[in-house]
Ligand SMILES: Nc1ncnc2c1ncn2[C@@H]1O[C@H](COP(=O)(O)OP(=O)(O)O)[C@@H](O)[C@H]1O
């Protein structure tokens with residue numbers, strides 16, 4: 001199966017590693033400044049930081065949607081700067097991405113949206129449920145079972161509630177058979193009950209499939225209870241990097257304060 | 272602002288004067304009308320069989336032409352849009368082609384293709400099909416541009432290729448707009464087909480032109496009325512389809528569709544909010560699961576649409592004779608025929624052409640001026656918040672809608688028959704047509720005004736008229752002036768064709784050059800019209816900037 005192709009380092013070492021990653025956008029905005037950290041396989045990592053601190057930009061880099069201006073970024077053993085075209089798509093398809101606004105195609109059925117998660121390993125464009133092979137549709141249904149949405153498989157996606165759509169988006173990401181799951185503020189648009197379901201689902205699935213999960217969040221309490229490790233960003237710089245267990249709410253809140261720790265708090269997290 | 276209105280009014284009055292549109296002319300026309308009505312009455316109706324045959328040819332031609340423009344516009348629009356273009360070069364090229372298609376008038380294309388293939392339906396299909404790309408391609412590119420970027424980004428992150436993103440994320444979003452735009456163009460092409468009849472494209476337009484050429488007014492007017500009716504009917508149908516399409520059925524929709532959706536949702540397995548299954552429960556056995564959607568209303572409707580369209584294509588292709596073997600010979604002479612159109616020449620009638628061009632511009636100005644005089648009161652009464660009564664609002668909205676359904680050139684023919692050849696008929700036809708577009712614009716922009724100042728003024732005890740002139744009109748003025756300039760552009764473009772039906776302007780020379788086979792004159796007229804439209808575009812850009 002094609003999913004073995006991408007891992008270039010024999011399956012050892014960190015899944016994601018960044019060294020001195022800096023991103024300058026065309027308009028002159030520097031969104032990331034010398035970001036460096038490593039993520040071991042199976043870790044659940046939460047990115048904290050106020051709006052504009054660079055969380056989304058960082059996640060987009062890990063998914064190879066952006067390339068760093070300088071510094072090195074390795075994902076699943078690949079040097080992202082050197083990957084182009086189909087090689088780049090090969091890496092992307094092993095990385096599931098869950099968005100704040102779900103980014104499902106509202107006009108399509110739930111099942112077709114989930115099936116579209118397999119596009120990376122299919123040849124040629126698809127439209128319509130029948131353009132996906134039977135086996136894929138069955139696989140998609142299983143992922144819908146997992147997120148508790150199979151009863152809605154043939155419903156038009158735009159008719160679902162936000163929480164339901166986010167669960168469908170997770171099923172679509174699972175359809176990629178990902179090694180890494182990224183989530184950009186996955187619950188920022190949801191009511192507390194749906195948010196709780198989605199966060200629990202992400203954590204359970206990560207453990208079941210030994211996925212590495214990197215999620216950006218803006219609620220400190222939620223992050224502390226959910227993640228193994230917290231990284232704090234401020235103005236594109238890492239200002240906190242610690243195991244979640246070692247932090248309390250006020251320490252983590254330091255990420256948001258201006259007067260708080262100027263030096264990054266670095267604790268041993270890989271051990 | 273005041274300056275603009277003075278300029279516009281004086282230009283309008285000057286044009287009306289020099290074209291000889293005044294009350295005596297209208298009175299004269301009215302007395303002529305009596306004579307003409309006597310001459311055309313009773314109408315000599317074509318046989319039912321003939322009506323059905325010509326209706327079939329017309330609808331088939333228009334349908335194929337619209338389909339052709341849709342088929343050609345789709346790739347052009349994909350390349351022209353910023354979201355799906357393979358490269359900037361593709362983008363530039365397809366934008367250029369779209370603009371070029373709009374620039375060459377359909378009548379000129381029809382003249383070219385009639386010369387190639389002879390009288391028939393094929394020249395109509397090609398002429399309307401190619402010219403329509405100018406509008407359809409542009410609007411399709413806009414529709415693609417307006418799709419939400421989220422799903423596209425999500426598919427990028429999945430590792431999908433450009434083609435996969437296009438089909439899975441863009442097409443489902445833009446499809447309702449694609450269909451609606453196609454239907455809209457179908458309506459427009461049906462109107463255009465009336466004019467193309469005058470240069471030899473088969474169908475109702477041709478029968479009408481033929482009847483008028485034999486001075487059989489009774490028959491000609493009958494055909495005109497049949498086409499009018501057809502236009503109103505298709506407009507009605509396509510408007511209702513477009514409405515259903517463009518309403519996002521986020522809540523399951525209304526009407527039959529909504530009922531069925533809600534019903535099937537309630538009876539569906541599990542219904543409400545499903546939660547993740549407790550660990551240990553087995554999912555249903557793999558093989559027994561349903562992996563295709565239940566055959567509900569939506570699927571049935573999709574099938575019905577597909578079958579209808581395919582049947583329409585088959586019937587049109589076979590019935591209109593575009594597949595005729597003799598047509599293949601026509602393609603052989605393509606380059607030779609193009610050579611006849613180049614270089615542009617005046618055949619020694621430059622003075623006449625220039626006078627006619629001036630007359631064309633005057634017709635456009637006069638018609639827009641008269642049209643505005645009619646459209647402001649009609650539009651005001653059609654605005655929900657101003658008209659004061661639901662009934663008045665409803666009636667005038669209906670009037671505006673009905674006028675929009677009228678094809679201008681057919682109206683012009685009717686006026687020519689009633690009040691005689693010449694620009695007066697053209698001015699009146701275009702003025703009436705302006706009420707459709709401008710009236711709608713007036714009503715829409717009045718409905719959008721901020722009602723705060725209005726309420727403040729009522730509190731001061733002002734009268735309705737005072738409120739209208741002090742609080743309502745000034746707010747809507749910028750939108751109205753924009754609409755006026757747009758209408759002027761439309762009217763001048765239409766005025767170049769009026770001459771085909773004897774309603775004044777440069778179009779007369781277009782017809783004459785076709786008959787005398789002086790094709791180089793056609794190119795010259797086309798270029799002269801470009802120049803006028805281009806200058807107008809510049810002027811209105813400056814005016815818009817000054818008004819804002
Ligand atoms: N595509 C882009 N082009 C230019 N600037 C961008 C782009 N994306 C993000 N930025 C800028 O980078 C900074 C970080 O943004 P972002 O990563 O979205 O932050 P966060 O997700 O933490 O709110 C912001 O100043 C934002 O304006």
Ligand SMILES: [Mg+2]
Pocket residue numbers: 055056057184185
């Ligand atoms: Mg963000």
